[in-house]
Amino acid sequence: MRVLKGIWKWGLRLFVVLFIGQFIYIVLLKWVNPPVTFTQIGSMLAGRGCHSRNKSSADVSENARLAVIASEDQLFPDHNGFDWKSIQKAIEYNQKKPGRLRGASTISQQTAKNVFLWQGRSWFRKGLETYFTFMIERIWGKKRILEVYLNVAETGNGIFGIEQAAQTYFNKPAKNLTQYEAAAIAAILPNPLKLSVRPMSPYVASRARKIVQQMNFLKPDRDIQRIVQAD
Template sequence: MNKMKILKGIWKWGKRLFLVLFVGQLIYIVLLKWVNPPITFTQIGSIVNGRGFHQQNRSAADISANARLAVIASEDQLFPDHNGFDWKSIQKAMEYNQKKPGRLRGASTISQQTAKNVFLWQGRSWLRKGLETYFTFMIEKIWGKKRILEVYLNVAETGNGIFGIEQASQSYFNKPAKDLTQYEAAAIAAVLPNPVKLNVKPMSPYVSSRARKIGQQMNFLKPDRDIQNLIR
């Protein structure tokens, strides 16, 4: 009898804790529609690992259209059109990873990367992936594309211990992000796949080549009406 009471008590408190956590995270998501995240797990990890943490948040109005276009061209060219998930790319990545399990390929959209960077830790567990799916869905519904892109440009790691487009622009080119040229924005976007190992300065031949290709894609995407609605 006592054991049943204990189990019922645990169940009761568990439901209350779940409700508190659920309501709390929902309030946090809504709040971040207007307020920048104070710090993320990735940034905390950078501090713990000795890489440091340098960041300057900026509003979309203070970020060059070139920077917004560069990350779309580099990371997620279908960003204006999908609902947070690029299912074709996910399917291709799954097929590739099954054939070559030692060389994992990702297919994360800007929305997924933002959800992961803001709310979660780095890793590949099913739990983290499930939570990433949930938070991606929520920010697509609550924030909208322009806010997702703005937050991504503020929280993405753009160098070793460097976070956000403003800090990257100041560190690499000694200018604010609103003044970035097309090539400078493309160079920063070129290191996003692995910002700890890839560098804008000194720039490796690989990063230089990738920046040029991103610039070509920017020229291709720029006339698109949906892209223009996001970057202007």
């Protein structure tokens, strides 16, 4: 019994320390960029390398911020971190076609996963993703979430972030990206290891054009403007 009580007390202390630690880390990242992510570590271990340059929103084109919203999460300004309708549709689709999984992650969920967690589809990881999404929505806010997402998202083979992608694919800083260039980078986000901006496949080119159309449609929206405009 003494041994069990000792283990219980040790485990409880460890849990408290880890909980306080992760909370402090979440708060700190409201102002400080993540030094490294599990996805970046995985890329290095897989031999793909990790090339990344962090930039503030002021140093990133409005086109880039608008492009990822148009491509990945058009309800980003309106939801609380979860797009429940899309999640329900994805569940129904996956039940009908279990061999072809469809995701429904918002930008907030993707940011939580990229910054704090590892890649995978386990229920345990998904539960942690839900927790971290809830926390960053309330502590960081939409603008900071989008800023971090644009710095940590995988944008190619060993390439992370919009700045590194802009330099790699277009030899220019992210603040100078045109609509179509930003849309082309956003077009590969669903699968950056298989899709590429250069050379650009007909699929990516077609998807980029559709994203530009959605950007033009979303741009006048006031809620969108509050998020994509730099402070």
